[in-house]
Amino acid sequence: MSEAPLSRLRPSISAREAQWIGAVVALEFWLLGLFFWVSPTEPTSVRYALYPFVWINVGLWVIVKATPPAAASRHRVVAVLVALAYFLVLAALSGLIGLQLDDHHHHGHVVSGLYTTMGAPGWGPAVAYVGETVHLSFVPYLVIGYLALAYLVYVAVLDATRAALSGVLGLASCVGCTLPVVGSLVAGVAGGSSAVTAAVYSLSIDISTVVFVLAAALLYWRPGFDSRR
Secondary structure (H helix, E strand, O other), rough: OHHHHHHHHOOOOOOOHHHHHHHHHHHHHHHHHHHHHHHHOOOOOOHHHHHHHHHHHHHHHHHOOOOOOOOOHHHHHHHHHHHHHHHHHHHHHHHEEEOOOOHHHOOOOOEEEEEEEEEOOOOEEEEEEEEEEEEEEEEEEHHHHHHHHHHHHHHHHHHHHHHHHHHHHHHHHHHHHHHHHHHHHHHHHHHHHHHHHHHHHHHHHHHHHHHHHHHHHHHHHHOOOOOOO
């Protein structure tokens, strides 16, 4: 294993970074407590209130710690396009963006407009735009999490372009890249069985959180991938 992967496997945390982490976590718990104190909403489960912070904290952490390698401008353009396409795929599979070409035929006129929903920190404030043919949603923890994964893909593509064909092939078989996509597809295929659908739906947030953390870890460390081969 090369020096670069070894350095990624031993991410150092300075005293200042530890202080920042503690301050951020304390702020998140304060915001959460304040929200449920002033809001009539009651949490259905503690873990559902905490999951968005897992996405946000892990996402921000890997963005701060993952450093893109030096690369030519054309390689950066390619990396940006691949990362953007990856983000759009995740956003589409999660319902953040989508087409609704048939909605007005089956349900009457679609009420277009911009909608805002307050929710627990991380879940909200959620913003949605509904048009005649497209809908867009902004859910803070999902957007931050998917942007983090897209950024890690950007870094991985830059590593791959430095390694020419061998690196590109390694990236194509990257488990971290495909894990969120496969997870979403499996949930969709499970729709054939009502019992399976109910089980998957009841644990969908748990499963998606585990998948996100695993994907972020694999994309950050990229075990077995050596950009200098």
